Amino acid sequence: MGLSDAAQDQPPGTAYRLTPNLQRLNLGLAHLGLKEFDLAADHITAGLKGLPADQQGAEWTKEHRGALAQAEANR
Secondary structure, three states: OHHHHHHOOOOOOHHHHHHHHHHHHHHHHHHHHOOOHHHHHHHHHHHHOOOOOOOOHHHHHHHHHHHHHHHHHHH
């Protein structure tokens, strides 16, 4: 099992936001800023889908869902 897999299953309590899915959201925002719309959409989509079901539409994901819409509109 690689570090990425281990982090997905049980991240350290102090690093709960460092799971691969949450990092995909951050990578998506970075690619959007670079106008790499395909990569942005792919990362944000994967990040959102990887969240627990009760968090996928949570208020804190509003920025990411808006960024995904922007990336998809510019593909």
